[in-house]
Amino acid sequence: MRALWHLIRRDLTLVLRSGTDAGAALAFFVVTVTLFPFGIGPEPEILGRVAAGLIWVSALLATLLSMERLFQADYEDGTLDQLLLAGVSAEAIAVAKIAAHWLVTGLPLLIVAPVMGALIQLPTGAYGVMIASLAMGTPVLSLIGGIGAALILGARRGGALLALLVLPLFVPPLIFAVGAIDAAALGLSPRPNLLFLAGLLAAALPLAPVAAAAAIRQVLD
Amino acid sequence: MTILTAENVACQRAGRLVFREVSLRLDAGGAIVVVGRNGAGKSSLLRLLAGLLKPLMGSVRTEPSPDDRQRLFGYVGHNDAVKPTLTALENLVFWARLSDRREARARAELALEAFDIEALADLPGRILSAGQKRRLSLGRLLVAPARIWLLDEPSVALDREGVRRLEGEIGRHQASGGGVVVATHQDLTIAGAETLDLEDHRPGQRTAGG
Numbered sequence: 001m002r003a004l005w006h007l008i009r010r011d012l013t014l015v016l017r018s019g020t021d022a023g024a025a026l027a028f029f030v031v032t033v034t035l036f037p038f039g040i041g042p043e044p045e046i047l048g049r050v051a052a053g054l055i056w057v058s059a060l061l062a063t064l065l066s067m068e069r070l071f072q073a074d075y076e077d078g079t080l081d082q083l084l085l086a087g088v089s090a091e092a093i094a095v096a097k098i099a100a101h102w103l104v105t106g107l108p109l110l111i112v113a114p115v116m117g118a119l120i121q122l123p124t125g126a127y128g129v130m131i132a133s134l135a136m137g138t139p140v141l142s143l144i145g146g147i148g149a150a151l152i153l154g155a156r157r158g159g160a161l162l163a164l165l166v167l168p169l170f171v172p173p174l175i176f177a178v179g180a181i182d183a184a185a186l187g188l189s190p191r192p193n194l195l196f197l198a199g200l201l202a203a204a205l206p207l208a209p210v211a212a213a214a215a216i217r218q219v220l221d
Numbered sequence: 222m223t224i225l226t227a228e229n230v231a232c233q234r235a236g237r238l239v240f241r242e243v244s245l246r247l248d249a250g251g252a253i254v255v256v257g258r259n260g261a262g263k264s265s266l267l268r269l270l271a272g273l274l275k276p277l278m279g280s281v282r283t284e285p286s287p288d289d290r291q292r293l294f295g296y297v298g299h300n301d302a303v304k305p306t307l308t309a310l311e312n313l314v315f316w317a318r319l320s321d322r323r324e325a326r327a328r329a330e331l332a333l334e335a336f337d338i339e340a341l342a343d344l345p346g347r348i349l350s351a352g353q354k355r356r357l358s359l360g361r362l363l364v365a366p367a368r369i370w371l372l373d374e375p376s377v378a379l380d381r382e383g384v385r386r387l388e389g390e391i392g393r394h395q396a397s398g399g400g401v402v403v404a405t406h407q408d409l410t411i412a413g414a415e416t417l418d419l420e421d422h423r424p425g426q427r428t429a430g431g
Contacts, residue, residue: 010304018306086320088319
């Protein structure tokens with residue numbers, strides 16, 4: 001546990017010092033969402049109808065963008081070796097890196113999402129559910145992305161490979177999240193969709209770090 | 222007392238047999254110098270002893286340390302694990318805290334002094350020279366005490382003064398009952414060192430399917 005906390009803190013320090021990855025993901029999210037009114041047209045009805053999907057697809061791509069180098073730097077500079085020899089389990093490394101990733105990308109998305117929702121005419125009644133869906137859904141994205149990031153370690157042109165590996169797995173959270181927001185916008189209960197999303201989080205939370213750890217051990221051997 | 226034993230170890234990398242039938246015994250206070258041409262498998266042997274690689278055949282056994290604050294292996298490899306955005310001191314403090322939270326900062330400062338880089342404490346890792354990074358990497362051995370040091374070409378990029386300090390720390394480590402396995406091309410002065418020549422363990426043929 002202590003090692004976990006030290007690792008998360010170190011990762012946050014590293015990100016705040018260099019700033020690029022986290023900032024780029026957030027900027028990507030804002031710019032992508034902003035582009036849609038130009039592409040689709042400013043009519044409130046049309047934009048409002050697709051707003052949930054736009055927010056979520058943008059969040060998903062922003063997560064993917066920042067995921068590629070999750071373990072890469074620690075792998076290349078020998079830090080992963082040192083951590084394992086210090087008795088930190090590969091699972092703990094995966095949990096710490098994924099948690100730090102969510103804190104610097106998922107959490108900021110959550111904070112700016114209402115502003116972006118207003119920009120693309122998200123129906124008034126859907127804001128609470130959008131926040132709830134992002135709060136449960138972005139950790140799922142980080143967890144699944146973590147498996148992909150561990151699998152592409154040591155591969156050349158890992159970015160494209162990562163997208164191919166991970167994007168299909170992003171479909172279930174996308175469906176349930178957008179379903180929940182749409183239901184709320186139509187005045188229906190978002191509860192079933194949100195429960196499914198919570199179920200995905202409950203499954204990904206213990207399973208993804210184990211899968212990512214297995215991939216890390218594989219690449220070091 | 223024997224703290225590390227390897228028996229009949231063979232190593233395969235990318236389908237090619239690198240070495241075979243390597244056996245070694247490291248005693249407390251002992252040292253083994255691993256020599257061999259480039260590609261003979263010196264780095265692989267050290268990673269294998271550390272448990273980072275699995276042997277194709279044979280076994281590696283270690284004797285648990287009586288001091289439970291001490292970890293089993295301290296490893297210095299080709300990659301220095303120095304974070305470019307952290308200062309030299311912060312780099313070491315992280316590893317010190319990871320092994321033991323108490324007085325982590327003081328221990329890190331002592332390690333910087335031991336390798337004569339205390340003047341670089343506040344400089345970010347990114348602007349350190351190769352030799353300075355190597356000294357920092359060696360400092361990790363001191364902040365996170367380990368029973369067996371596995372040093373892969375530790376003197377690369379070090380100046381004469383750095384090599385002298387490294388030899389001093391190795392001597393102190395041996396005196397406190399630790400063991401050292403060093404892969405090197407340079408002559409390091411290490412008391413009581415046995416030599417293991419990987420040339421004697423060159424495989425005669427390729428493995429099937431390799």
